[in-house]
Amino acid sequence: MEGTILKTEDFNAWFGSTQVLKNLNISIAKHKITAIMGPSGCGKSTFIRCINRMHELNQNATTTGKIYLDGQNIYEQNPTILRRHIGMVFQNPNPFNTMSIYQNVIAGYTLNGYKLNRAERDVVVEESLENAALWDEVKDNLHKKGTFLSGGQQQRLCIARSLAMKPEILLLDEPTSALDPISTAKIEELLFGLKQSYTIIIVTHNIQQAARISDFSAFFYLGEVSEWDETKTIFTNPKNIQTQNYITGRFG
Amino acid sequence: MKERLRYRNARNLVFKFFVIVFTLISVVPLVLLILYIFKQGISVINWNFFTSLPKPVGEIGGGIFNALVGSLLIILVATMMAVPFGVTTGMYFSENSRNWVYKLAHLSVDVLQGIPSIVIGIIIYLWLVKPFGKFSAFSGSVALSFMMLPSIIKSTEETLKLVPHALKEASLSLGVPYYKTMLRVVMPAGISGILNGVILGVARVAGETAPLLFTAFGNPFLSLNIFKPMASLPLIIFNYAISPYDEWHRLAWGASFILVSMVLILNILTKLTEKRWKVQF
Numbered sequence: 104m105e106g107t108i109l110k111t112e113d114f115n116a117w118f119g120s121t122q123v124l125k126n127l128n129i130s131i132a133k134h135k136i137t138a139i140m141g142p143s144g145c146g147k148s149t150f151i152r153c154i155n156r157m158h159e160l161n162q163n164a165t166t167t168g169k170i171y172l173d174g175q176n177i178y179e180q181n182p183t184i185l186r187r188h189i190g191m192v193f194q195n196p197n198p199f200n201t202m203s204i205y206q207n208v209i210a211g212y213t214l215n216g217y218k219l220n221r222a223e224r225d226v227v228v229e230e231s232l233e234n235a236a237l238w239d240e241v242k243d244n245l246h247k248k249g250t251f252l253s254g255g256q257q258q259r260l261c262i263a264r265s266l267a268m269k270p271e272i273l274l275l276d277e278p279t280s281a282l283d284p285i286s287t288a289k290i291e292e293l294l295f296g297l298k299q300s301y302t303i304i305i306v307t308h309n310i311q312q313a314a315r316i317s318d319f320s321a322f323f324y325l326g327e328v329s330e331w332d333e334t335k336t337i338f339t340n341p342k343n344i345q346t347q348n349y350i351t352g353r354f355g
Numbered sequence: 356m357k358e359r360l361r362y363r364n365a366r367n368l369v370f371k372f373f374v375i376v377f378t379l380i381s382v383v384p385l386v387l388l389i390l391y392i393f394k395q396g397i398s399v400i401n402w403n404f405f406t407s408l409p410k411p412v413g414e415i416g417g418g419i420f421n422a423l424v425g426s427l428l429i430i431l432v433a434t435m436m437a438v439p440f441g442v443t444t445g446m447y448f449s450e451n452s453r454n455w456v457y458k459l460a461h462l463s464v465d466v467l468q469g470i471p472s473i474v475i476g477i478i479i480y481l482w483l484v485k486p487f488g489k490f491s492a493f494s495g496s497v498a499l500s501f502m503m504l505p506s507i508i509k510s511t512e513e514t515l516k517l518v519p520h521a522l523k524e525a526s527l528s529l530g531v532p533y534y535k536t537m538l539r540v541v542m543p544a545g546i547s548g549i550l551n552g553v554i555l556g557v558a559r560v561a562g563e564t565a566p567l568l569f570t571a572f573g574n575p576f577l578s579l580n581i582f583k584p585m586a587s588l589p590l591i592i593f594n595y596a597i598s599p600y601d602e603w604h605r606l607a608w609g610a611s612f613i614l615v616s617m618v619l620i621l622n623i624l625t626k627l628t629e630k631r632w633k634v635q636f
Binding site: 155157160162183184185186187188190191193195197198199200201210211214215216261264265268 | 453519521522524525526527528529530531532535536539540543544
């Protein structure tokens with residue numbers, strides 16, 4: 104596939120003796136949205152947590168195989184440095200509750216000790232909030248605590264915080280499952296705009312969401328990639344019976 | 356049916372009655388105790404009482420300046436020693452609650468909390484006073500810092516365990532190293548609880564006499580050298596109270612009043628820090 108940014112090669116992941124990912128071989132296209140679907144416990148979250156090496160922070164978590172980012176095996180890199188290039192947004196909004204909105208956006212720089220002068224900081228904050236479609240709503244309250252925002256705004260703040268680091272890939276772990284439909288629509292619209300400059304991998308339980316926003320979809324079942332293809336193909340002409348059953352709502 | 360209902364209501368009433376009476380029985384003496392200390396102590400309090408040194412037997416007046424300074428200094432040094440160790444231990448406990456080191460250390464902290472203060476005094480006497488051949492305020496501080504540790508460790512552990520895991524993940528996913536995540540994200544989120552533990556620890560040791568008997572020893576003069584014997588409020592109360600002189604008894608009441616006020620203020624402070632520093636999750 105042309106324009107591949109991320110590629111896994113015989114990738115396996117375990118929690119203790121339970122294998123959660125089995126022999127993954129999948130490629131992620133650059134500047135596209137890839138949706139990861141599948142029933143609970145099929146390894147969707149584990150997969151994206153392996154991409155930024157958060158999986159290994161759990162006790163007894165192990166992996167084998169390779170994941171290439173721009174041709175480099177990420178399991179041969181320093182995990183903390185790697186995470187600066189791969190942004191992640193979690194299921195529940197988690198802005199830093201001791202910091203203001205402004206400080207939250209710039210947190211990736213301040214906490215990592217990158218020195219920026221005031222003007223540079225202002226630019227990063229405004230750009231990131233603009234990109235996260237939050238600037239207009241918060242520009243007058245930049246120095247208020249981030250936790251005063253609504254759930255949907257908090258989630259966009261978290262997206263802005265990740266975007267501020269200019270990541271190569273943005274991982275989203277069910278980012279809208281804790282939000283109402285209006286906030287969800289806003290975030291979907293935002294993701295659509297972001298794929299011009301970012302590669303997005305989104306885990307979702309919501310089949311319609313995957314159909315609406317993604318260019319590619321992967322269907323995970325029991326730790327294996329049961330099918331992955333262009334979203335159009337997956338939804339109109341699935342090759343696999345499990346995929347068909349899942350997207351038509353017969354199980355999952 | 357109605358009979359049964361009446362019987363239940365009666366039982367409820369009896370229960371309520373006992374709850375209220377027992378509460379009163381335990382609270383009233385406490386309030387009386389504090390009032391009595393205030394009544395006995397307040398008449399002794401004047402400017403002179405704070406600023407002058409104890410006088411020899413027979414002379415009227417004299418104050419507790421040396422004991423006040425000594426107490427503050429001993430507690431300050433004890434806090435400075437206990438906080439870094441206590442907070443880091445609490446952090447370790449909150450992060451690793453499954454391995455055998457945790458189980459052993461946690462048990463030790465529980466036991467430490469229950470060790471009589473006089474035993475700690477004796478141990479520090481054997482470890483620090485006897486080998487160096489002299490009593491010192493520093494050894495008193497060490498004894499008190501041991502007594503503060505459990506409160507600091509436990510409150511740090513409990514508070515940090517309450518900090519949402521999601522916050523830590525947010526920081527780690529930005530590529531922030533583990534130590535910075537702990538120091539700049541997790542710790543600030545739990546700062547109110549940690550401060551609380553420190554202040555309660557100070558309040559707990561402020562009135563401790565026994566560990567100081569064998570260590571700081573006491574000193575009738577003003578001393579600022581922490582490697583020499585030093586006076587402190589609990590010690591001066593002890594010495595004055597067991598003396599046969601009325602004037603000294605009065606001074607003991609005054610010192611008790613100061614000590615109780617200090618503990619009261621510290622407790623009010625904990626309430627304030629809770630309000631001021633509490634972080635909403």
